[in-house]
Amino acid sequence: MEAASVASKPVARRPADVARDLLSRFGLIAFLLAWPVGIVVQDLSRGEGLAPIANLLVLGISNGAIWALIAVGYTLVYGIIELINFAHGDNFMLGTFTAFALFGTLGLTLATGPLGLVFGLLVCLLASMVVCALNNVMIERVAYRPLRNAPKLAPLITAVGFSFILQNVGVLWFGSSQFSIPDLIESRNVLFEVAGVTVTNSDALAIGVTVPLVILLTQFITRSRIGKAMRATAQDPEAARLMGINVDTTISFTFLLGGLMAGAAALIYALYQTTLWYFAGFQAGLIAFTAAVMGGIGNLQGAVLGGLIIGVIQNISDDRLAAKWTPAVVFGYLIVIMVFRPQGLLGEETREAG
Amino acid sequence: MTARLDELRRWRYFNLVLAVVLLGLAVLLPYAFDPRASFMNNAVLALAYVVMALGLNIVVGFAGLLDLGYVAFYAFGAYSMGWFASDFFNRVNGEEGFHLGAGTFASSLPGIHLNFLLVVVIAVIICAVVGIVIGLPTLRLRGDYIAIVTLAFGEIIRVFAFFGDEVTFASGYTLTNGRDSISPVDQIDLPLLNEFDSAFSLRPYYWFCLAMVAFVLFVNFRLRDSRLGRAWVAIREDEVAAASMGVPLVRTKLLAYATGGALGGMAGAFLGSYYNAVNANQFQFGFSIFILAMIILGGLGSIWGVVLGAIMVSYINTYLIPDVFNRWAQDLNLGFDPTQVTFGIFGFLIVLVMILRPEGLLPERRRKLELTEGVGTGEDIYEARA
Numbered sequence: 016m017e018a019a020s021v022a023s024k025p026v027a028r029r030p031a032d033v034a035r036d037l038l039s040r041f042g043l044i045a046f047l048l049a050w051p052v053g054i055v056v057q058d059l060s061r062g063e064g065l066a067p068i069a070n071l072l073v074l075g076i077s078n079g080a081i082w083a084l085i086a087v088g089y090t091l092v093y094g095i096i097e098l099i100n101f102a103h104g105d106n107f108m109l110g111t112f113t114a115f116a117l118f119g120t121l122g123l124t125l126a127t128g129p130l131g132l133v134f135g136l137l138v139c140l141l142a143s144m145v146v147c148a149l150n151n152v153m154i155e156r157v158a159y160r161p162l163r164n165a166p167k168l169a170p171l172i173t174a175v176g177f178s179f180i181l182q183n184v185g186v187l188w189f190g191s192s193q194f195s196i197p198d199l200i201e202s203r204n205v206l207f208e209v210a211g212v213t214v215t216n217s218d219a220l221a222i223g224v225t226v227p228l229v230i231l232l233t234q235f236i237t238r239s240r241i242g243k244a245m246r247a248t249a250q251d252p253e254a255a256r257l258m259g260i261n262v263d264t265t266i267s268f269t270f271l272l273g274g275l276m277a278g279a280a281a282l283i284y285a286l287y288q289t290t291l292w293y294f295a296g297f298q299a300g301l302i303a304f305t306a307a308v309m310g311g312i313g314n315l316q317g318a319v320l321g322g323l324i325i326g327v328i329q330n331i332s333d334d335r336l337a338a339k340w341t342p343a344v345v346f347g348y349l350i351v352i353m354v355f356r357p358q359g360l361l362g363e364e365t366r367e368a369g
Numbered sequence: 370m371t372a373r374l375d376e377l378r379r380w381r382y383f384n385l386v387l388a389v390v391l392l393g394l395a396v397l398l399p400y401a402f403d404p405r406a407s408f409m410n411n412a413v414l415a416l417a418y419v420v421m422a423l424g425l426n427i428v429v430g431f432a433g434l435l436d437l438g439y440v441a442f443y444a445f446g447a448y449s450m451g452w453f454a455s456d457f458f459n460r461v462n463g464e465e466g467f468h469l470g471a472g473t474f475a476s477s478l479p480g481i482h483l484n485f486l487l488v489v490v491i492a493v494i495i496c497a498v499v500g501i502v503i504g505l506p507t508l509r510l511r512g513d514y515i516a517i518v519t520l521a522f523g524e525i526i527r528v529f530a531f532f533g534d535e536v537t538f539a540s541g542y543t544l545t546n547g548r549d550s551i552s553p554v555d556q557i558d559l560p561l562l563n564e565f566d567s568a569f570s571l572r573p574y575y576w577f578c579l580a581m582v583a584f585v586l587f588v589n590f591r592l593r594d595s596r597l598g599r600a601w602v603a604i605r606e607d608e609v610a611a612a613s614m615g616v617p618l619v620r621t622k623l624l625a626y627a628t629g630g631a632l633g634g635m636a637g638a639f640l641g642s643y644y645n646a647v648n649a650n651q652f653q654f655g656f657s658i659f660i661l662a663m664i665i666l667g668g669l670g671s672i673w674g675v676v677l678g679a680i681m682v683s684y685i686n687t688y689l690i691p692d693v694f695n696r697w698a699q700d701l702n703l704g705f706d707p708t709q710v711t712f713g714i715f716g717f718l719i720v721l722v723m724i725l726r727p728e729g730l731l732p733e734r735r736r737k738l739e740l741t742e743g744v745g746t747g748e749d750i751y752e753a754r755a
Contacts, residue, residue, distance in 0.1 A: 099513040161724050166739060167512040168435055169723055172665060175437070175658060176719030183713025187705055297654075301524070304517065343528040346521035353518050354506040 043356045047309075047324060050331060066211035071330045077218035079326020080225035081287065084280035085303035086310070086318035087232065088151070088273030094313035095249045095269045096163070101174035102154050103277060104300015105181035110147040110281025111291050112188055114139045115196050125197055132199060136282070140224070144278030150181075151274030152267050160263070178297065185293030193292040200286050217287040228279055229319055232272065236315065245269055249313070298342065302329070305349040311362020320360060395579055404570035413571055413643060415683035416578035417636050420585050422663040422679035423672065424632025427589070429661070430670035430736070431598060432625035433605030435516040437657050438503065438523025442496045442630045444530055444652040446637020449492040451551035451647035456480035458542060472558030485557040485642060492634040500630025504623050511608070523657060530649040545649060552646035557639075567643065574643055581639065582676075585632055589672050592628065601625055602670075606739060655712045659686070662715045666722055668729025670736040677731055682715070690714060 055068050085107055092100045117123075123135045158173040202217035236242035244265045247255040256262050284299070285291060306325045310317025325345060332341040352359065402408050421443065428436045451457055454471070459479045461467050468476045470484030483491070503522045507515040529536070533545030545551065557577060558564040565573040592598045600621045603611035612618050641647050659682065667678020694707040707714075722729065728737035 097513075099517065158720055158724070162727075165727060168429075168433065168669075169727055171435060171513055171516060172661070173720045173723045175661070176716040176723070179655070179658060179712045179716030180720070183710040183716070186709050186713070191709055301520070308517075339532050340528070343525045346525050346528075349521045350506055350518055350525075353510065353514055357510060357514065 039356065043352065043360060046351065047328075051327065054331060054335060064211075067334075069210075069212045071334055072327060073212060073214055073218055075327030075330040076323050077221040077287075077326070078330060079306075079323035080221040081280045081284050081322075082299070082303045082306045082325050083319040083322025084225055084228065084276045084283070085299060086306040086322045087229070087276045087315060089300075089304050089307040090310070090312055090315060090318040091245075091269050091273045093307070095245060095266055096159070097167070098159060098170050099174065099304065100151075100154075100159075100270075100273070101171070101300070102158075102177040102181055103151070103273065104298070104303065105178045105185070105296040106147050106150050106154070106274065107277040107281050107284075107299055108185055108291075108293060108296025109150060109181055109188075110143040110278045111285045111295070112185055113146045113278075114143045114282045114285045115189075115291060117142055118197065118199065123197075123199055125199065127199070136199070136286070140279060140282045143281045144275045147278030147281060148271045148274030151270040151277070155267060155270040160266075178300075182293055182297065185296070189291070189293070191293060193290055195290050196285060198286075198289045202287055202289060221283050221287060224279055224283055228276065229315075232276065233315055235272075241265065241268055301349075302345055305345055305352075308349065308357070309352055309359050311359030314359070314361045317359055317361035392579075392583065396576070399572045399575050404572050406571075409571040409575060411684065411687040413574045413578055414640075414687055415680045416575070416582050417640050417643065418660065418663065418683045419582050419676050419679040420578075420636035420639070421633050421660050422667070422675045423582075423585050423589050424629045424636070425660050426629075426664045426670065426672070426675045427592070427601070427632070428625050428629035430664055430675065430733075431593065431601040431605065432622060433601075434504075434507070434622065434625060435512070436519045436626075436629065437516045437654075437661070438519035438521070438526075439629075439633055439660055440652050440654065440656040441499060441503065441523045441526045442633030443637040443640070443656060444526055445496050445499055446492040446634035446639075447641035447647045447651065448530070448545060448551075449495055449634070450488055450554050450638045450641030451545070453481050453483045453488050453491060454485065454555040454642070455482075455551055455553065455647075457546070457551050460541070470558075470560070471555060472564040474564070475555045475558070482555055485555070485559065485638075488642075489635055489638050492638040493631040496630040496634025496637070497627040500626035500628075501623050503630075504626030508619055508622060520654070520657075523654060527649070527652050527654070530652050533649070545647075548649050550646035550648040552648075554642055554645050554647060556645070557642050567645065578639060581635065585635070586672065586676070588632075593672065597621065597624060602735065605670075606735075658712065658719075659715060662719050664729075665719055666729060668732045668736065671729060671731050671733035674729050674731030674733065678729065681730075682718075685714070685718075686711060 051068065054071075055065070058064065058067055085104065088103050089100060092098060092103070117139045118135075121135045121138060123132065123139075127135065154177055158177050159170045162170040162173060200216050200220060202215060202220075204216050205213045206216050206219050207214055236245060244255065244260045245268065247258065247260055248262050248265045252262050255265070284295075288295075302325055303322065306321035307318045308321070309324060310319070310321030312318075325348075328348065329341050329345060332338075332344045336344065398412070399409060421439070424442070425436065425439050428434050428439075454475070456466070456479050458481050459466075461479070461481055464479045466476075466479040466482060468482045470487060471482035475482040503519055507518050510518065530545050531547055534543045534547035534549065536544040538544075556565045556567065557574070559577070562573070565577070567574060600611065600616045603614065603616050604618065604621055608618065644651075660679075663679040663682040664675045665678070666682060667676065668674030690707050690711050697703075698705065698707050
């Protein structure tokens with residue numbers, strides 16, 4: 016269709032083509048902005064000012080910071096071996112369980128003093144990061160590496176299988192129902208308030224942990240030797256191997272990095288939500304995957320951006336629709352993006368997503 | 370050359386005879402058990418799952434499109450039973466109800482009550498349409514992305530089933546009953562036969578389901594050997610090559626989704642009637658994996674393999690885990706109930722099969738080649754546009 020019209024009229028661009036170009040470039044942005052802008056207009060017309068939407072924005076961004084950290088794991092792995100690491104979300108769930116178990120071991124309670132708390136939580140953070148990272152590397156070794164030359168369907172299926180295995184490890188660990196954990200950081204306490212916009216302890220924690228981690232990660236990937244190896248492997252594994260890069264180690268390392276981020280997200284999540292559940296990982300995984308696709312899978316900044324946007328959308332949906340419809344809303348966004356712009360906001364065209 | 374042909378022909382007859390003997394044994398099987406035995410219950414479920422697995426096998430095994438939202442078809446099949454063969458729409462026709470070929474008991478109840486065969490036809494049509502709707506967005510995508518989009522659809526449908534009791538239409542009806550069952554659902558009542566009664570005997574259900582399996586097997590074999598079946602396999606092996614050989618990608622893929630969905634809907638309607646209740650909790654994501662485990666264990670794309678896999682996985686689910694493993698766990702004092710980790714066991718099974726024997730227990734020859742020698746794994750750099 017396109018080829019024919021170009022051949023007959025090489026220079027003139029029809030308005031329809033221009034419109035299509037604009038749509039493909041800005042369509043997704045417009046689509047994502049539509050709901051928030053609609054709400055702003057609605058609030059203003061009701062005379063409620065900008066405070067409600069600003070509050071939702073803060074909540075959404077801090078919530079989205081967790082998704083961003085998980086999404087980074089998806090996007091790194093996808094960028095390098097074009098596989099959706101389905102078990103990633105459940106790995107994250109095991110991280111939340113590890114953090115909670117450590118609260119008990121370290122004796123962190125509501126009565127713990129501020130210095131002990133900060134130190135204890137740092138230990139928890141490191142521990143859950145390490146556990147998630149090692150777990151992720153183990154999964155790669157056991158489930159994905161033997162199938163690297165098999166059709167794409169095979170590792171994806173083992174990934175789904177592993178997701179269920181991890182879920183049931185969680186069930187055996189802390190049972191199959193949701194449970195509350197001590198609210199160590201008094202997460203809903205207002206830290207400060209500016210012009211009607213409240214920032215709680217949990218918001219500060221989420222952003223305070225995520226921002227340095229993401230900056231560290233980007234610097235690591237762009238500056239370090241092994242980061243360079245990762246980028247080379249992502250571009251062309253064969254050529255990277257010929258250049259003397261150990262592709263297997265590089266891939267393991269990518270899983271390690273993804274796991275570290277998921278572990279950090281796990282501790283934030285545990286302190287933020289204070290309710291844990293073995294199935295939360297699966298849901299979080301899907302949400303984070305949506306974020307990764309929204310930003311453009313394989314793109315680090317995209318994953319972070321996508322995570323923040325999904326967080327905001329979720330909070331808007333919780334507030335204006337009803338919390339129970341939020342999963343359906345998120346999946347609706349996922350489908351629409353995958354169908355109309357599979358390369359996402361910042362991504363390039365991949366082989367997978369024409 | 371002719372000797373080889375003769376050999377092949379003999380194999381074919383041998384297979385045919387074997388199939389007929391197996392079917393004959395399956396028909397006679399219920400006489401060996403009490404009509405209400407739990408074995409009969411397990412057998413009926415296994416047969417229903419065979420139908421489902423054969424449906425999913427068309428999508429995943431034949432056409433190579435990984436569908437992780439197959440539970441959607443179970444949901445739509447079961448809900449067509451819930452909508453059109455129960456007192457769910459109890460104010461229809463001035464609380465008199467609407468009846469068409471319904472059994473004598475059902476004919477006295479309010480609500481819509483259609484004959485089971487009519488409901489199956491409706492379920493098949495609904496699910497074929499849903500299959501196309503789910504399939505349409507995935508046409509441009511491949512591999513993992515298809516899996517995620519189908520999964521997302523399945524989850525959306527689950528959310529709507531779950532909270533459907535809060536979606537109200539103008540006339541005051543809700544979409545579903547949510548976590549409260551739509552119950553009772555009519556028992557199967559076939560023309561010329563007595564009404565089935567699961568409280569009295571499970572045998573009619575067993576035979577009916579066996580007939581359904583035989584029908585679906587026939588459909589599967591005919592489809593596999595048809596032009597369409599070859600087109601599915603061609604797409605699975607290499608989409609670009611298939612497209613350039615003139616296989617219409619859009620139509621072929623959509624037909625795979627529609628056929629697979631229709632079979633899932635058929636089994637879903639049957640299970641709705643058999644369980645006598647339609648409940649949103651039945652439609653979890655895990656169910657899709659349960660069915661997927663069947664076709665992977667048996668052998669992707671292999672019809673007899675899928676039958677075997679479905680029976681085995683269903684047996685693991687209904688007998689081995691709750692009875693045998695549970696006893697072991699108690700004897701060994703493991704301190705947990707193995708039914709809690711049912712899906713972990715299936716996950717483990719999937720991983721194990723995929724790594725040790727990716728072609729499954731009864732492999733299909735072509736598929737085995739693909740999976741073990743990596744046919745069609747070459748870099749698909751060129752994008753086929755549907």
